[in-house]
Amino acid sequence: MTHSESLFEQAQKYIPGGVNSPVRAFRGVGGTPIFFKHAQGAYLYDEDDKRYIDYIGSWGPMILGHSDQRIKDALHAQVDLGVGYGAPTTLETDMARKVCELVPSIDMVRMVNSGTEATMSAIRLARGYTGRDKVVKFEGCYHGHVDSLLVKAGSGALTLGVPNSPGIPASLAEHTLTLGFNDIDGVRELFREMGDEVAAIIVEPVAGNMNCIPPAPGFLECLREVCDEHGTVLIFDEVMSGFRVSLGGAQELYGVTPDLTALGKVIGGGLPVGAFGGKREIMEYISPLGPVYQAGTLSGNPLAMCAGLTTLNAISEPGFHDNLTQKTMTLRDGFKAAADEAGIPLTVQGAGAMFGLFFTDEPSVTRFDQVMNCDTERFGKFFQGMLAEGIYLAPSAFEAGFTSAALTDEDIAETIEAAKKVMATL
């Protein structure tokens, strides 16, 4: 028995499923989740001291790699000053200014403690601002475990086969309208019929919770257009893509400007942080300026702001995203070449420092139903093989992979060699 196996047995006695977030339980790929002891740079070390090259990065935040010295220094200094006051600090203004600089569609921003809080608050704000109830989302997109948005959701909701969770009143879910991701005709048709009743469209501009699907040409532009025509608020959920697919997020990469943006992951540098922001006119509807209530005991926590701001400053260095995207392309090409060599059908997609591996014959995957037709069994075997080789990929065929600046060329070469070896066994 490995240490992880016995530790998982203990965990399951006291924690539902042994985990504090479902995808960590390895349900989609089988086997036992790995318990980690420490992490440095691109590497994770488990309780048996086995080293893994990490392509999850704590599910996105660790874009600099683990235990970055700059973040550790900032955190140590702040711990000496106090871990939280529940009152304003200059750190919060510095953070807000930085976010507004990096994401030009954001005039004002409110900090929260998770991506879920960010999307939940953005939806409430859009409903309050427009005086409408209906929200449009896309099948396979995941926006956190917000009641209104756990309808046809991705991520763990897909892996565990519960796309519609019990516990959500039908009277609430009925206000959520779901369309196919990249389905431009579907969007136009729905808005022709009932556009004036729709408070918001919320979308992951790069879908990362049903593997990784970039927007089809014209899709985001179409969303912008129908929102303008009908007075609907366009919300980009950039919790995953923000500061990762480019410095200014997917909105910079694809040149489409939302009204509100939800942020998380990278913005907290590994601490629990989310944020939502956007047009001043809309953000002024938030309390205490406006009537839409939103609050948080720990929001803007100084430790969290330190880790986040240090990360945002580090990724603002010239060339950071070009380098990281280049590394990610090398990795993507390597996975594809390894599969070709073994005669395994594989499609590799991505955007910036996000990537996805699809075990399918389809040359490109743009729709949810194509994702669902991929060979998840083969993915599971590939995942387990890579894990044995010391490569830590997301334990689900429905999650995007993430790269970090700490990955060296040697790490990527080692990963590709491992992929060749494992592909040959499939």
Ligand code: PMP
């Ligand atoms: N939106 C997106 C696009 C996400 O990927 C996630 C989490 N993976 C969330 C929202 C929810 O964030 P959190 O888990 O921090 O609540």
